Amino acid sequence: MTRKFRLGQSREAQDLDHREVYSRERSTDSKRRQRGAERLETGIEAHDAQALLRLPDPAPWMHLPEATLIQRFSQWVDLELADRSVLRATLGGKLKGVHLVCGDRVRYSPIPIEATDAKRPQAQVVAVMPRRSLLKRGGSDDREPWQFICANADELWICAAVVDPPLRSGLLERAQLLALDAGLTFRVLITKRDRASVKDTLPELDPLREQGVAIHETSALKGEGVEPLRSLLRDRVVVLLGHSGVGKSTLVNALRLGPELKTGGLTKFGTGKQTTTAARWLPLVPEEGPGGGTLVDTPGIRTLSVRGFDRALLAKVFLEFPTQVLEDPLAFDAGDDDTLDRLNLAYPERLQSLQRLWLEMDARNPNQNVWK
Numbered sequence: 001m002t003r004k005f006r007l008g009q010s011r012e013a014q015d016l017d018h019r020e021v022y023s024r025e026r027s028t029d030s031k032r033r034q035r036g037a038e039r040l041e042t043g044i045e046a047h048d049a050q051a052l053l054r055l056p057d058p059a060p061w062m063h064l065p066e067a068t069l070i071q072r073f074s075q076w077v078d079l080e081l082a083d084r085s086v087l088r089a090t091l092g093g094k095l096k097g098v099h100l101v102c103g104d105r106v107r108y109s110p111i112p113i114e115a116t117d118a119k120r121p122q123a124q125v126v127a128v129m130p131r132r133s134l135l136k137r138g139g140s141d142d143r144e145p146w147q148f149i150c151a152n153a154d155e156l157w158i159c160a161a162v163v164d165p166p167l168r169s170g171l172l173e174r175a176q177l178l179a180l181d182a183g184l185t186f187r188v189l190i191t192k193r194d195r196a197s198v199k200d201t202l203p204e205l206d207p208l209r210e211q212g213v214a215i216h217e218t219s220a221l222k223g224e225g226v227e228p229l230r231s232l233l234r235d236r237v238v239v240l241l242g243h244s245g246v247g248k249s250t251l252v253n254a255l256r257l258g259p260e261l262k263t264g265g266l267t268k269f270g271t272g273k274q275t276t277t278a279a280r281w282l283p284l285v286p287e288e289g290p291g292g293g294t295l296v297d298t299p300g301i302r303t304l305s306v307r308g309f310d311r312a313l314l315a316k317v318f319l320e321f322p323t324q325v326l327e328d329p330l331a332f333d334a335g336d337d338d339t340l341d342r343l344n345l346a347y348p349e350r351l352q353s354l355q356r357l358w359l360e361m362d363a364r365n366p367n368q369n370v371w372k
């Protein structure tokens with residue numbers, strides 16, 4: 001018999017009549033808490049960020065077929081096989097503690113499935129091949145030193161909308177730094193170009209223009225600036241990254257035939273709605289353009305943490321700064337006009353940006369909030 005609750009009646013009070021329900025709930029709760037506590041005691045807590053990047057030797061599994069991991073779910077993964085078909089697979093115990101990510105090349109073996117269990121994944125991932133590249137960002141605290149974005153990519157295209165959602169300052173520099181760290185080609189993609197006047201030259205991009213960073217302006221809705229991207233995609237794996245609602249999935253749809261990806265509108269605040277929830281590896285078939293290529297659509301990000309990255313990378317992002325500033329940016333006062341005059345910087349606001357990244361790279365305190 002199902003029992004109806006009266007308005008204002010607390011669940012707990014009702015559960016007192018059914019102690020077994022109450023105790024069952026409590027035990028799942030306590031299990032969840034216990035699991036959380038155990039997680040804190042893993043090697044990750046020991047501040048060993050390098051351990052997360054090491055992969056087990058795939059040598060014993062080289063006789064098994066290879067596939068690409070195209071999407072990760074919490075319990076299973078989708079693999080794209082050599083014949084381009086998609087197979088759902090679970091993760092084998094051999095990979096315990098290994099963090100697989102979209103784009104990984106893996107070896108899988110079929111698992112015997114009873115007839116009644118036809119809905120369960122038919123294969124198991126048992127090994128992961130060495131990665132050609134790994135795009136990652138810093139994690140939020142020491143329990144999670146890195147957040148992996150994509151493996152085996154060639155290029156990172158950071159997407160920024162001319163309006164809605166607004167670009168958070170520093171995002172472009174952060175993305176450039178992550179691309180440098182992973183060894184990826186970096187490009188800036190300006191989306192929703194139809195929403196701003198053609199006279200608007202987007203002066204905020206000048207520092208990047210001067211550095212020779214490629215900047216492409218597109219309007220996926222009007223189809224402008226989309227065709228030239230096809231030739232850049234040829235035989236390349238390109239990760240699209242940007243705030244939620246900048247139009248990453250819309251751009252992917254404009255470049256691809258095949259089933260359309262879900263796209264979302266904007267909230268009344270002009271921000272995205274987190275429509276895409278997991279990174280997705282999307283190979284283009286050759287009919288869709290010369291040489292195919294692969295796009296990786298990702299969920300919208302708020303920021304890109306650079307915690308734990310090498311400070312030497314800053315010299316490659318902030319090219320215009322003299323060595324003495326790059327060695328110790330905090331020795332200079334970004335609010336002091338005399339200092340700025342002496343340094344003779346074309347874009348003084350970049351000094352603050354440099355200082356912020358410098359500080360963030362160092363800090364590895366547990367539970368530290370990185371959203372400065």
Ligand SMILES: Nc1nc2c(ncn2[C@@H]2O[C@H](COP(=O)(O)OP(=O)(O)OP(=O)(O)O)[C@@H](O)[C@H]2O)c(=O)[nH]1
Nearest residue numbers: 220221245246247248249250263264274275276300
């Ligand atoms: N005017 C205009 N609107 C666009 C353009 N591209 C995308 N949009 C709109 O922007 C909104 C968000 O697009 P999405 O493609 O879902 O954005 P996203 O970056 O994939 O967002 P997340 O999946 O949440 O990260 C949709 O309402 C699109 O119609 C464009 O070129 N011009």
Ligand SMILES: [Mg+2]
Nearest residue numbers: 248249275276
């Ligand atoms: Mg999307």
